[in-house]
Amino acid sequence: MVFSRWGQTIREYLDDARFRENNRIRLIIYLALGVVMFAILVGSILPPRYHFTIGQTSPVTILSPITTVDTAATQAAKQAAEQKVPKQYEQSTQVETDAVNQVDTFFATAAQVVSNKSMPSSQKLDTLSSAAPKGVSQPTLQALLTESPAQISALQKDADRIVNDLLGAPFYQESMQQAGLLVDRQLLNNFDLDQASRLIVQNVVVSVLKPNMVYQADATERARQQAAATVPDVMIHQGDLIVSKYGIITASVLSRLQDVGVYAQHPNYGVAVGFAAFIALSIGLLAAYVERRSPRRRLDNLMLIILGLVFVLMSILIVLTKWVANTAGTTSVAYVLPISLGAMLITVMMDSSLAVVASFYFSFLLGASLSFNYDFVFYGFVASLVGAYSVAKVTSRGTFMRAGFFVSLMNVGAVITLHLLQTNHNEDFHSFSLHIGLAALNGIIAAILAMGVLPFFETAFGLLTPIRLLELSNPNNPLLRQVLMEAPGTYHHSLIVGNLAEAAAEIVGADPLLCRVGAYYHDVGKTKRPAFFVENQMTKENPHDKIAPSLSHLIITSHVSDGLEMQKKAGLPKPIQDICATHHGTTILWYFFNKAKELDKNGTVKVDDFRYPGPKPKTRECAILMICDAVEAAVRSMARPTPNRVEGVIRKIIRDRLQDGQLDECDLTLQDLDVMIAAFMKTLKGVYHSRIEYPDIDKLRKEVAK
Template sequence: MRSNLLKHLRQITLSPELRKSRSLRATIYVVITALLYLLFLGNVLPERYDYEVGAIAEKSIKAPTDAVDTLATNRLRENARKNVPRQFNKDTEVEERAYADVNKLLETVRRFGADPALSAEDKLASIKREVPNLALSDEQLKKLLAVPVDTLPLLRNEATRLIQQVYVEEITDATIPAIDTKLDAMLGFSALDRDSRLLVKEMVKPLIRPNMIYDYEQTEKKRNEEAAAIPAVQINKGEIIVKQGERIDEDTLSKLKDLKLTAQDPNYRMYVGFAALITFWSLVLCLYLELTGSKVGSNNLLLLCLGIIIIIVALSTKTLSLAEPLGFANIGYLAPVAMGTMLIAILFDTQLGIVMAFLFALLTGAAFDFKFDLIFISFISGLTGVFAVSQVKSRLVIMRAGFIIAGVNLLTIAAMQALSSSTGGELSSYLQSFLFGIIGGVFSAVVTIGVLPFLESSFGILTPISLLELSNPNHPLLKKLLMEAPGTYHHSLIVGNLAEAAAETVEADPLICRVGAFFHDVGKMKRPMFFIENQMSKENPHDKIAPSLSHLIITSHVRDGLEMQEEYRLPKAIRDICEQHHGTTILWYFYNKALEQDKSNSVKVDDFRYAGPKPQTKEAAIVMLCDAVEAAVRAMNRPTPNRIESVIQKIFKDRLNDGQLDECDLTFKDLDKIAEAFLRTLNGIYHARIEYPEPPKAN
């Protein structure tokens, strides 16, 4: 049933221009990147909540990432700021100005008080004019003028003593109100009478000003330093912010905002961060394909196939992640990373499979909260899949690889469980992890076997498995060739052996050469008796027809073969070998026969050429040379090593001179290696044999 489905499955085709188009290649990369971003963005972004203070939590909420508790941090830092006292700078000039003001006042009082020409009012006015900042009232000033002149020095001395004692301490705005009490206490030890003491107090008190000046900038600097020294209060990943049923308070709501878990505060940082991660993912893939010269990087059809595999793995992983909240905590071990790497290793190459094992593991991490153990186990599983199918020869090998992956998963999961920081766990959780690991390995192999034929057929990719299946003698077309054209069948087998041996020496694909050689002459089945290897009798049908008709019959086997191969859905690489294995060579036998029969000199050599095209690949060129050499050597009467070597050299020279090898990648050095391989193989086939004697007759 599957073979019938594959037979009718249409193959995806792209024109040569689109296969090489850089714009299409860039579009494929962009589409893959965008799909992966949209697919896993929901897994990376945490759930957001629309809560207000006083609301009841509908579910327990854990911190999805680390964050800073802004409210708690601000509280601690504000307390630290408050504990820093105000900063002051000492102004020594304040005390000097107080001394100067006392001296000036008393000197002015002495000078104007002793002037008999001035009235009492004039004296007051003169003193106020000389001492504009005078804080004494008129009554106090009159009392000061009434003091005898010889007593003024005593007042000066007492005032100076008070000022000196006051400024022993630091005076600030806050301590100014206490100056009055301090002055009373200091004057208690004075020898002056009561009126004089009061006069000195009233004179000194206005002169006392703060000598400590508030420094706002220094204060703020100190407070900021103390606040900055307070470490931020951290919200740790996994910390329970609120339990189900608890009331949302101001602190809880602040934590939700800090974690960007509120509906009003989208976490743009995570949007940008995940976009950068997926872009990095695609850049790694792009740079690897471009810098290593991978065939996938230069063929957009193969890149499209790779993109489909990536999306299949991504969709499967995304689907599994949706089941995790339903109670399947370890379902990530089912991630089909091994399936993707096995498909890539079989369809493309092992090195690309190794790179994709790493990239697929990152996608698994994105789907399951970037858990390290899951990323590591996925990576090991993918690598195991690559190595297990590196020498795949049949689909049974893929199934065997599935069991190998299951075993490796089991060991890796056990190792990671043993290294887990938790001291214990439920037995059911361990058993579930092991079960998922085993199922994941086997399931990856089953899906790989199911998906592989569709990708091979849809994208025309030849894998070792499909080539080995085509080379099976039980293939319907080969069985038909054996029954209807046995000579051609055996000729094709020998050509296949020659081509495989030659391909191994020049880094061509031996398997494609062998399979292409098996099918290159299937078109001869349409008229088998017109080809000499199938003529069992001495009668040759070409003797009865014109050389031009013989040319048409012989050359038509290429077209007939292509039609048969298309009917049996053979891959394009095999059809190309059939189409190109004669190139545009000339049928010299029928051309010479036509010259002998020509009476009007109208025969042209180009009329007896094959339609072509010339070989475009190493494999097609090798089959062309094998086909010609095998036919020539088989036609020899006594194929000795020297004669075989001469025939090989002649055929190679003819093909070079005719330009048949101009469009393939074979070099002269390659031709020398191919000739050596032909000679070695043909000598083994046509080696000399001894003649066995007849057994003696019985008496």
């Protein structure tokens, strides 16, 4: 009960003209729409950001949003190329010279020591030991002292020869590990020495050997840099798989996430600011278009809220599509997004021209959320335009399904077109066929959602759509059945007024369906006291003859307020209620005014006391119903309705309404009123046409019997 009262209060506030025409509220609606759309869509526009750690399992499949360099793989390839470059060395002759000098000095000292007979043996050993290269063993020194000077000289020559052979060629640090083996090979192959001499020469030569290949660090680095420079960059292409769902985050995966810009703790604020500007420009241009529309098509604040809700609905669907695409790891799911839903709803609830403008926004938002992909902009625009034009004239809910099939057909055509426009044709047949199937399903889903969402807007906002009007025109509607059963004359009168109003609305560009259905309900208040209205009086007895004119005035005029009360209780939309409230405007009940004036002896009767309470019509539909109601009643009361007399009555009624100011607040022009007369005449010919006078059947039978 509480919720019902709250709902009624909200509905009354939304229907209040002070709310609908308030410019400050209008500005707030535009600002709120921009803020809400930014809040909804910014997450799908910003590149995704992930903060994984090595060893963590990825909850989603991540594809590269851009084409960029794989820094880790490129670095690894460069390092591999550098490692293949050998170290750069330069052979030094000084090493050979120094080694030979050491050998010569050592053997010369040995020859002097051996030749000196006066030197004690211990001193000889010490002297020789001090001159020996580092690494010469004591046994070698002692063995050398036992040799003669001539033998020492021969050993010197052999040692010099071996040193020259080994150090005359490249001798690396690695060769030092095999120095003894190399010297032994020289001794065995090229010299015929005894065991003692061989050991002396081997020990001395090995002691003086040093690498003669000097490492060139700068040259090596230059060679490696040149090798690395020739290695091409390893690329990550847009759409490449970075990590699959439930995949393990490794160091290489983490590096690739950083390379494509999706690994960060903070969002890209530059993109956020740019998107905010994008939304601001979009809402600004939309507002400029809406506000510059002609007064007849201007949206009040309630309709502006409904337009904003459609934009919000489409934004939510786009975000959901982006989320599913990220989860599935493919953008193919976007082809099933019912992007034409928004255009369909706007066309049915407002008009197709506004839906065309909205189609631009929906398609651009779709493309922006999917990495600014032009293909989806084109696809969304085609679907939205076709959806808008397909439901321009709704005659039943089946219109939506026909529109859905047409949207599906055009979607398939758009997918084929985009496929043919590709230059590389990398898309395989499976993906292409999948896109075709999803595009074909798209229109059907949009039609089903449109039929499901539309009743929400109709109920929540009292919105009057063609579907709602068609439902209200059903004769089985409780209010219409009540009129038929309790006031059949009024029911017949309402049908004829509906025909007149529909014909007039079509010719002046008003809403024919609203006029016809509004006519059906404009006199429901007469069911409260049907006998007091002439069309329901079955006999010549008129109850007004027995009551005062002032009371008759109250009874007659109360059918407007009674009708409004019944319509509000039945939940009829406000445009129908407005037709009921204004179908008499503030016109005067001249019949009862004249009657009261005849009975008034004091001259106190005022004409304004016999006016309807109003208000005056504010829309073309309300004004058309006012004129049609008066025209039907006047023509029906004519004894002999000829075309000229009928046209004269119609023109008089219109002239009276103009002179009385009843049409001052609506936008019907004099040209509209003039062309309406022709529509009235054409319709009335089929209702009040002249008929032949049939003879008296009983009289003829008697004559035949005679």
